[in-house]
Amino acid sequence: MFRPSRVAVPSRPPAVRAAAARGRLARLTRSREDYLKVLFELDADTRAVAVGVLARRLAVSPPSATNMLARLARERLLTRAARGAARLTASGRRLAVEAVRRHRLLETFLVRVLGLDWSDVHEDAEVLEHAVSDRVLAALERVMGHPGEDPHGHPIPDRLGRLPRRALVPLAALGAGERAVVRELEDREPRRMAHWKREGLVPGSAVRLLRADADGVFAFEVGGRRCVAGREGIDGVLVERRRAGGRP
Amino acid sequence: MFRPSRVAVPSRPPAVRAAAARGRLARLTRSREDYLKVLFELDADTRAVAVGVLARRLAVSPPSATNMLARLARERLLTRAARGAARLTASGRRLAVEAVRRHRLLETFLVRVLGLDWSDVHEDAEVLEHAVSDRVLAALERVMGHPGEDPHGHPIPDRLGRLPRRALVPLAALGAGERAVVRELEDREPRRMAHWKREGLVPGSAVRLLRADADGVFAFEVGGRRCVAGREGIDGVLVERRRAGGRP
DNA sequence: CAGCAAGATTAGCGTAGTCTAATGACCGTC
DNA sequence: GACGGTCATTAGACTACGCTAATCTTGCTG
Incomplete structure (x- = not known):
């Protein structure tokens, strides 16, 4: 026999349940x-x-x-x-963009306000993004002056979920001799990020691809310095193409 | 037959597991x-x-x-x-004090840095305290200049779990005519806190108990203004006794 | 000292999320 | 057109919590 008395109660921590019941943190x-x-x-x-x-x-x-x-x-x-x-x-997309927004705002906060290292904030943001209420997020955004980009160059969606569309390509997709500007860096691997930082591969810096071997070895110039990396090493670096030096 | 291949794996979100595995957030x-x-x-x-x-x-x-x-x-x-x-x-006490420390630092942060309302930060802190890593907590503490008290007057334990011992009594425990200074306010009920704030019942303010009825109605003076409240209404207000005006 | 009421525990489920092992479905290749 | 490999799914367990209903314990009170 079916007993409706045994109600299905979601198993979430009391604090969270209480908050959800009150309309917040839904x-x-x-x-x-x-x-x-x-x-x-x-x-x-x-x-x-x-x-x-x-x-x-x-x-x-x-x-x-x-x-x-x-x-x-x-x-x-x-x-x-x-x-x-x-x-x-x-x-689904709407909720996903909200999550991305929270993540990027938190990364920005961790770097700009708390002074944590650029290359190692992803993981903390990953945890915190599930804990910030809309109220706290709004306050964070306010004290930072509504930033448009996170520390790795990713655009931060606005409250309506709008996200600027940019025409970016992977660094590895450039042709030999082509110039570009670094715009976004994949932020999930602290070690790789720290490496990029040391090489000057940060959002805004100018790069020029010198050579791309068939076996996946890339030579490029960034900030006047020559670097060499495997495909793995620069995977996740997105750049904006620059018109090849001056008009023809 | 017992199969040891079926290992007991705690069911925590991957991000948390990953962090824990790396030694952080243990x-x-x-x-x-x-x-x-x-x-x-x-x-x-x-x-x-x-x-x-x-x-x-x-x-x-x-x-x-x-x-x-x-x-x-x-x-x-x-x-x-x-x-x-x-x-x-x-x-157990050690871990508890760590949790209290996180909670109080977060409340302080929410008020002092994010500018949220004094009377309504408990709940957000309640959720966030489980999400901040030691690193983030240390950074928070640093930007705030290592505060000693949270916005409700509760002392913040230091990193070693040390907590100053204070000789506080409930406001309701004062004798008629006795003077005291408000030190700590219970922070779990936003509405009551907002009420206290309106009445000037905040950490640091001077109070004098005027009368305590047998049926639990209290009359007191705070900042020159006369207030009346039931036992429920002032439960959670801790004060520091003042020597009765001058030496005899 | 018997009986009752309050408070703690046991028994049995439910949900969210994870895992391994085994099975099923598809797709390109020969 | 059968076949093998890759990929997805089903089956079955397990942990971390939470809940209700029923039972057990205790201490008080008449």
Whole structure:
């Protein structure tokens, strides 16, 4: 016999439950937010993302990803395409952009206000982004003067989820001799970031690709200094192309 | 047959697991921290606290509290006394004080740096305290110049867990005509706090108890103004006694 | 000292999220 | 057109919490 007395009560910490009941912090669980955010970063709003790709990125087993994708699909935050691949719906994208916004504002805060190192704030922001309320986020944004970019050059979406579209390409996609300006750096690996920082590969600096070997070794010039790196080493550096020196 | 291949893996979000694996954020789960913190606030390091008291304070059912207390006892963070009452061990107290420290530093930050309202920061701090790493906490403390008290007058433990001992009494414990200075205000109820603020009942202000009825109605003077309140209304206001005007 | 009421615990579930092992589905290749 | 490998999913467990209902313990009170 079915007993409706045994009510389904979500198992969240009392403080969180209390806050949610009062209307504040009515947000997704942290795992859901993580999945959506990563999907957005993998452009799942424009093309379907495979289960395995998502699982690897989230450091989660494929069955876990399948499981969570099924839930998110049930909640209409994404749709499943061929081979289980996921594509964000409009509301999924909206929530994902909110998560990205929180993450980038927090990274900016950690660097600009708390003075933490540029190359090592991702992880702290990753945890904090699930804990800041809208009120705290608004206050953070206010004290920083509504920044438009995070410390790694990523644009920060506004409160309506609007995000400037930029025409950026990977550094490795430049042709030999081509000039460009560094705009965004992938921020998940502190060691690589610290390396980039030492080489002067930071948002705003001018680069010129000198040579691209077939075996994936790249030589380039940044701030007058010559650097060499493998494809792995510069993966995640996005640049804005510069017109080849002057008009013809 | 027992299969050791099926390892017990704690179910925490990947970001948290990753951080913990790297040595950072090697902290208790948020529920554990909440229990310890509340136990500390209820003086469970000096006297045993009953299960029901704890459960009510945490807004949790008695069985849930029993359950968690059993775990914490297994982990040597507390011991059980008669009738299931809990008493913190040295390591339990240490962790509790760390949690209190984080909470109070965050409240101070929310008020002093982010400019949020004094009477309504408890809840945000409650959530954030589980998300700040030691690194972020140290940075927060640094930018604020190592504050000694939170906005409600509670002393902030230092990094070694040291906490100044103060001889404070509840406002309601004063005798008629006795003078005192407000030192600490219980911060869990925003509405009551806002009320106190309007009445000028803030840390540092001078009070004088005028009359204490047997039925629990108190009349007192604060900053020259006369106020009347029930026992409930001033529960949680701790004051420091003042020598009765001049020497005899 | 018997009985009752309060308070603590046991028993049994529920949800969120994770995992491994085994199985199923697709796709390109020969 | 069968076949092998890659990828996804199902099956089954496990942890961390939370809850209700029922039971056990205790201490007080008449």
